[in-house]
Amino acid sequence: MTMPACRLGLVLGDQLSFDLSLFDALDARQDALLMAEVDAEARYVAHHPQKIALIFSAMRHFAEVMRQRGWRVIYVRLDDADNSGSLPGELCRWMEALGAEEAHITECGEWRLEQALKGCGLPLVWHPDRRFLCSREAFARWAGGRGHLRMEHFYRGMRKRSGLLLEPDGSPLGGAWNLDAENRKALPRGLRGPFPRRFEADAITQEVLALVRARFSDHYGSLESFDYPVTHAEAQALWLHFLDFSLAAFGDYQDAMATDEPFLFHARISAALNIGLLDVRQLGADVEEAYRRGRVPLNAAEGFIRQLIGWREYVRGIYWLRMPEYAELNAFGNHRPLPEFYWTGTTDMRCMAQVIGQTLELGYAHHIQRLMVTGNFALLAGIAPKAVCEWYLAVYLDAFDWVELPNTLGMAMHADGGYLGSKPYCASGRYIQRMSDYCKGCRYRVDESTGPRACPFNALYWHFLMRHRDRLGSNPRLAMVYRNLLNMDEPRRMALWLRGEELLAQLDAGEAL
Structure with a gap:
């Protein structure tokens, strides 16, 4: 019996989800996954050292879990001698080394990278990024024919589509779709947020921190305070900490700022969510459950869900609808350099x-x-x-x-x-x-x-x-x-x-x- 040719699935550093649609198209018994730390992605802007450390550590932890789940994972470290330095370069190198017939890729989060991969001359099979509730195509259909793409209109549709915070007849709980007017309170004197949830660096993270410290010392930003979640379990622990100690006050004080209080009642989960360690559907369900059980007021639940399924999905839709020309817009004609x-x-x-x-x-x-x-x-x-x-x-x-x-x-x-x-x-x-x-x-x-x-x-x-x-x-x-x-x-x-x-x-x- 002739075995089918190998296929290669590319998993990017901001796609560390166990539910990527490309996994459905591949067979762990014969196909392989490729993950690569490359200099081009770490340096195309001077990324904060903690950002590089977060992504590299989360990637290495994810690769280990996927191996435990039976996948063959080809993992290229930044300091590997044969590292080509770019994702298209690594994809070409490993397609040739494996004799792979095609590469499977989830839609990228950056137009720049997606174009680079499309231009590498390989047989590519693209998969939608179903971590988002609204696909690129669905947003384009919503936008078609509209003179103004206002987030409020989009958000109402997303609430109806998701079923979050709705009455049985489909109307919004509390009688209003948007409670933003209740979310602008200044912080009372002496009120501070809860103690933030922190995570100790394990051996993998310590190794990554040493690598980043050695290779990216020219980038602005401190590495010393790194304490972010780098696994799905840690990200879930950070999320539960927010639900227990911060969400109830988030609505009132989400716009407040205080000296030496960087977090206040904010979740601090956006980085984990954006790289795939948390699932937007579960977060929305958890917030609604917290409201229905009387743990948090409606303005807190609605305010968080609006950011989650409204604004976040809306800006992604705008991005893919208008790129690449969107990045060149400069309506006021501003040219002053960024101050040092x-x-x-x-x-x-x-x-x-x-x-x-x-x-x-x-x-x-x-x-x-x-x-x-x-x-x-x-x-x-x-x-x-x-x-x-x-x-x-x-x-x-x-x-x-x-x-x-x-x-x-x-x-x-x-x-x-x-x-x-x-x-x-x-x-x-x-x-x-x-x-x-x-x-x-x-x-x-x-x-x-x-x-x-x-x-x-x-x-x-x-x-x-x-x-x-x-x-x-x-x-x-x-x-x-x-x-x-x-x-x-x-x-x-x-x-x-x-x-x-x-x-x-x-x-x-x-x-x-």
């Missing part, structure tokens, strides 16, 4: 120093820290979108192009001209003061807008609105802001403009604010 303090955290702006500092230490910041502190500053200062996107992709452990690019280019920078969001998320220092304690003890004064001690966010906010009045002045969501600008006396407007010009000149001169 984004890489060092050395700035007198206390809010920026806090968020950038924890980012370099932990590879983590929650969505409001990213959007309304570092993203807001980059928007107001006119930083080039590509430079900002590269920074976010590099420094955050959960950042992969499908999720990072729309969030940064579209939401934070408004560089798509309003395709993703109906208005820019711009704000003065007053917003940061309202949602955090960062302004206390800052060198700059949040109650001043002009003068050398004034909070830079204030003058830059008005400068941004003035310089983009032609584009934004007719936006109905900014009508009140522009009325306030119109009602200012001319000397006040001129003082704000000149202060903004001074701050931008400092940035252009390479000076830290």
Whole structure:
């Protein structure tokens, strides 16, 4: 009896799920799986060392489990002598070595990598990434013919499709689809989040940490505090910790920020979810069960599920619908380089120093820290979108192009001209003061807008609105802001403009604010 030719399944570092659809097409008795740590993926941006360590360690743990399940796993380590340095190179090398007739691949999370693999000249069989609830094709059908792709409309459809938090007649529990208005409370004085769940590095992780320390010492970010889950069991333990100790308060305080409190009531699971260690369907079911058992209020359950099956799925759909041209958009024509303090955290702006500092230490910041502190500053200062996107992709452990690019280019920078969001998320220092304690003890004064001690966010906010009045002045969501600008006396407007010009000149001169 002639045995069928071998087939090779490529498992990427952000696809560490036991339910990948390509496993259904392969036979563990005769086919093989390929996993490879390659320099090209670790260096195409200067990834945070903890991000590289997380992915490599999780890959090695996953490979061991797949071997225990009876699969032949070809695992290429970064320091293997014959490592070609790229995923297309490793795929070509092992296809030839095995005499494999075809390679099976799950849809990639990055357009760049998918195109590189498609261009390697091999017989490839592509499989959908069913870790997501909405396929690329389903999103394209939903988007077809719509003038505006608003997340709220998409989210309602996803709620109906998933059945989460619905009454028997299909209406939303509580009578409203979106409870975001209840999720914007400032943190009461003295309230802090629970002690974070941490994970000790086992022998595999320690070996990876040593490798990363030796090979990527030129990348920004500390490796010392690494404590992330690298297995499915550890990721589940982190998730249960969130359900038990944080979800109940997540709804109220998900937008709050506090000094030296990087996590507060956030789950810290996005990196584990994005590389396949957790399943979105199970997470949604767990949150709904917590609500129905009276463990958490509705605004907490709805707020988390909205991020999970609404925003996360929506930005992935936008990414694959609009790439590759989406990455080139620059609606405001911004070209200012990214300030050096984004890489060092050395700035007198206390809010920026806090968020950038924890980012370099932990590879983590929650969505409001990213959007309304570092993203807001980059928007107001006119930083080039590509430079900002590269920074976010590099420094955050959960950042992969499908999720990072729309969030940064579209939401934070408004560089798509309003395709993703109906208005820019711009704000003065007053917003940061309202949602955090960062302004206390800052060198700059949040109650001043002009003068050398004034909070830079204030003058830059008005400068941004003035310089983009032609584009934004007719936006109905900014009508009140522009009325306030119109009602200012001319000397006040001129003082704000000149202060903004001074701050931008400092940035252009390479000076830290």
